[in-house]
Amino acid sequence: MAVVMNIFKTDEIKSADNAYTNGDFERLTALITRAGESVCEYIPEGASEILIVSGTGNNGADGLAAAYYLKKIGYNPTVWILGRKPELNKTMTFFADKLAKENIGVNIITPVSDNGLILHILDDIKKSDVVIDAIFGTGFGGDLLPLFEIVINYINDYKKFTISVDIPSGVNGDTGSVLSTAIYADITVTFCNYKPGNILMPGKEYCGKVYVADIGMPSKLFETAAEKRISEKKFYQCFADNKADRTSVKQLIFNRNPYGHKGDFGKVLIIAGAEGMTGAAQLCAKAALRSGAGLVYIACPRKLLTIYETTVPEAVKIPLGTEESSFFTDEFTDELIKFSKNADVVLIGPGLGRKDETETFVRNFVKRSEKCSLIIDADALYAYRNDIETLKNDLESTDFVITPHDGEFSNLTGEPAPFKDRLTLARQLAYYLNGNVLLKGSSTIIANCTNGFTVNLTGNSGIATAGSGDVLAGIIAGIAASNNVSIYEAAYCGAYIHGLSGDIAADKLTEICVNATDIIENLANAYKRVIKDV
Structure with a gap:
């Protein structure tokens, strides 16, 4: 019997990531680099003003990797990082440093930032042709702070062509449920396999057209999870x-x-x-x-x-x-x-x-x-x-x-x-x-x-x-x-x-x-x- 095993829950994806990288930082950054590059394949022809709005987790790092690749192929992207605090983790710092070497400034905004910064990011949204949404990934399940709601709603209100990384920010990766608000994407580039939130309502509506990108994760990692499900008669498909x-x-x-x-x-x-x-x-x-x-x-x-x-x-x-x-x-x-x-x-x-x-x-x-x-x-x-x-x-x-x-x-x-x-x-x-x-x-x-x-x-x-x-x-x-x-x-x-x-x-x-x-x-x-x- 052939069974299409092409939905993976967030904990399974995380386990596969961990098994593949196994604490190897170089392998992790290579994976993120490929993820960022895959997102850039869907930039519409003729776009010039590209805005990347990242969070502070690995999804945000995907956004920074996309910015780096865009610079390499001739674009001059604008980058904002939204975080609960201004400090960046090791992975985010790695990609921010790469951007700095390419003379791409990274703007960081937090809930305690002054109104001038908030007005600045809103103005950048308004001027952009394309927004790459890398704020939250499939594993996010907390409440949205007012700052995040403001930015997400502004992107939606201006109806910018939006590409979401893995899943639109505000959509639960495992259920498709939506927080107080969420990005309405034109395209969602998800990695390796579909997640439930990509295909279940109401999340499906927010995803727009979904593309599954191969970023080099060995298929055996997912086959192992699939075989385990078959033995337990658990088909996620x-x-x-x-x-x-x-x-x-x-x-x-x-x-x-x-x-x-x-x-x-x-x-x-x-x-x-x-x-x-x-x-x-x-x-x-x-x-x-x-x-x-x-x-x-x-x-x-x-x-x-x-x-x-x-x-x-x-x-x-x-x-x-x-x-x-x-x-x-x-x-x-x-x-x-x-x-x-x-x-x-x-x-x-x-x-x-x-x-x-x-x-x-x-x-x-x-x-x-x-x-x-x-x-x-x-x-x-x-x-x-x-x-x-x-x-x-x-x-x-x-x-x-x-x-x-x-x-x-x-x-x-x-x-x-x-x-x-x-x-x-x-x-x-x-x-x-x-x-x-x-x-x-x-x-x-x-x-x-x-x-x-x-x-x-x-x-x-x-x-x-x-x-x-x-x-x-x-x-x-x-x-x-x-x-x-x-x-x-x-x-x-x-x-x-x-x-x-x-x-x-x-x-x-x-x-x-x-x-x-x-x-x-x-x-x-x-x-x-x-x-x-x-």
Whole structure:
């Protein structure tokens, strides 16, 4: 199995740094020099007035190294250091001395500096074409002093072309959460690998375009960390629309038996769609069928049977109740439990409605389902609002993924939205439930109970549309049923394919015009891109 190991947390990066430098100052400064040079590759053509604003840690040293390199290639950068105190550490002093030999003055400003200095740096910001932000690195987690807030806000207010070193100052490297303010970068040059803060909202929004620079750290240092995670079943990974990630997805979900029949490619039971919301079940079924499922069954109140016979002819229908039955009730539970024992995957929730009788049915069905993989979405999650303990108990013997958006997550857990640290919340819930959580949103997070996670980077604003979540649930169901993968792998591959299909649809239609049906209609193109790498 190929796994893309390309997210590393700040403590792992620090450990790799320490292992590589091992107290060797010359090796450390060489690393910082390469980091500074890599940042300079992204200076836009035609820029002349370049301002470097550094902090006093190694991130600040990266900024000074960038200034030194810029001088060598013909620029005359302006350099400011923001610090809590005027003293510089050994590394900063080393690079400041190098700048002095090149006749580049280094201005130091602290919270006790007089107003004249503050006005001076603000004037330099105003005059600059490009600002290189090297104030804080990925490991910073304290509070911003007023001086730092003033400088950061001024850079943002003047909308200077800004390049952040490793991560925008004010963004938490491990969570993507933002302090009282943060740099809005046009480009972020991060080193060696992505950090969570580069790809998780809201930090992702502040990063702009993210480039990963190779600064000469031996890959074996990161491979060791990756191997340790694999042994512990802790996958920290992200998937984007690139060759490496498409290959990983392809190796997981495109291993169909050329001699197989429909029974070999899995059976999906869909429990969705009350009267007035039958579109949800239709979208789920069509997405599952387009995602490889050999057989898809739609369980439906008998009154709604004709709708599904007309709209999803490929699916097998399971009519329930009387001719007047229009929503799910507990009288359907026994029959559906029997059907579920012959299914590989059960998808429950989209469009079920929120009647008391339906909520009773959901709870009883979930509690009794144990022979198949379970995808719990939408109204099935609402049935457990403010009762996460019962959900945990009901899922005790089930292989499952729950797929909430932020509002549903908040209803389940009581955690008020918007969330400052979506990654930690998703991981905590997965651990508590002893299962898998797919937290939908920009940069969807898929967390498992062994403390691993995947962040999906495909998709766009166009897929934030009614029915899109139903399509995602159906894709996951189809992948889980038709491939020899875990429900966790099906979930992150499903999120990837869903977003990729949305991207292809948006290319054709614009993000404004994409709807849920467009995502389904472009699934074939998404799968083709993965299979053929086009």
